[in-house]
Amino acid sequence: MPVESDDELREILNYDAIAVVGCSTTAGKDAHEIPAYLQRQGYEINPVNPFADEVLGETAYDSVTDVDGEIDIVDVFRPSEEVAGIVDELLERDDVNVLWTQLGIRDDEAAQRAEDAGLQVVQDRCLKVEHSRLL
DSSP: OEEEEEEHHHHHOOOOEEEEEOOOOTTTTTHHHHHHHHHHOOEEEEOTTOSSSTTTTTEEEESSSOSSSSOEEEEEESSSSHHHHHHHTTTTTSSOOOOEEOOTTTOOHHHHHHHHHHOEEEOOOOHHHHHHOOO
């Protein structure tokens, strides 16, 4: 059952650690500005970008499975066709609670696999927009 209610979204926004898949090193891009905003709000950002060593002052990781430390939310800034592979990676971990795909990113089959594994799923929504609206 996809997350849709504001109460469920608020609950998700109470988590601390976010792995941002596709986190960009380029200021001005949504995949840079949104994680920067979330970092300023106190979230621990774990950038996943195999082409960078560091993003937003944090160590960048090659994949979700490589992230040191805990992850509560996996926030996806990659094309919809890459979501299935990202779900494969996050299902290898036992600490992920939420799969979140940004605006315009959706894979219902991959989302169903994540839900079947007990994760909450939010698709095609902006974490920054929901955070500013609800908190």
